[in-house]
Amino acid sequence: MHYKAYCFDLDGTIYRGKAGIDSAIQFVHQLQAQGIEPFYLTNNSSKTRETIQQMLHDMGITAPLEHIYSSSLATAKYVAKMSKDKRVNVVGEQGIRTALLQEGLIITEEQADILVMGIDRQMTYEKLAKASVYVQNGAVLVGTNGDIKFPNEDSFVPGNGSFVHLIANVAGVTPIFVGKPSPLMLQIMADDHGFDKCQMVMVGDNYDTDILCGINFGCDTIHVNTGVTPTAIVKQQAQLPTYCVENLLELIK
Known part of the structure; x- marks a missing residue:
């Protein structure tokens, strides 16, 4: 197994909540010892690149800033291209807000043509109600990602997709999702660093986001049984990952 871009x-995959997954951290260290610097692609829109870099550092992983990609970055680039007046309504945390501002967009509390939703762990009924009104009044509903749930240290908690679908159901619309399983983040990363698809592999725990992202992009995939989708369920799918492992240490030979 020889790839230039993991x-x-x-x-x-790398952590659950604030707890690192030891086997994954050891595998990253093994790659770095071989001169391979991994990339990190997350659907979590709440954190900036700098925050993610610090989280990884606290778990023992040194990651270059330019090797970290989030659904916030991809969504901001997507919305900047589709927005006519550069004004957007936003539900979400610092990660998506920072990314939108860096793309020259203006965050407004007045009705806009686009409503962007990222994970918001301070979600309130008032925020959901206001977002529902904006979308019913014509705002295009764009979600950073469609994850229904994600793992914490003990179990699973609601993901951004749960809230986006709630708004979509109230407003009677179909949302646009930018994060995985869309191949957009992988394409941006490949363009930024000059990789061909055959040199890349997508590693993840969630079949519906991570693995399908790699399949949709056209690169190899590794499913690891440490998060959302159990291996038994993955093996029932029509499109299978290139590899399935219990943990990433199985890949070290």
Whole structure:
């Protein structure tokens, strides 16, 4: 197994909540010892690149800033291209807000043509109600990602997709999702660093996001049984990952 670009999901692959997954951290260290610097692609829109870099550092992983990609970055680039007046409504935390501002967009509390939703762990009924009104009044509903749930240290908690679908159901619309399983983040990373698809592999725990992202992009995939989708369920799918492992240490030979 020889790739130049190992693209790791984070939640459920490198860590669960704030706890690192030892086997994954050891595998990353093994790659770095071989001169291979991994990439990190997360659907979590709440954190900036700098925050993710610090989280990884606290778990014992040194990651270059330019090797970290989030659904916030991809969503901001997507919305900047589709927005006519550069004004957007936003539900979400610092990660998506920072990314939108860096793309020259203006965050407004007045009705806009686009409503962007990222994970918001301070979600309130008032925020959901206001977002529902904006979308019913014509705002295009764009979600950073469609994850229904993600793992913490003990079990699973609601993901951004749960809230986006709630708004979509109230407003009677179909949302646009930018994060995995869309191949957009992988494409941006490949373009930024000059990789061909045959040189890349997507590593993740969630079949519906991570693995399908790699399949949709056209690169190899590794499913690891440390997060959302159990291996037994993965093996029932029509499109299978290139590899399935219990943990990433199985890949070290």
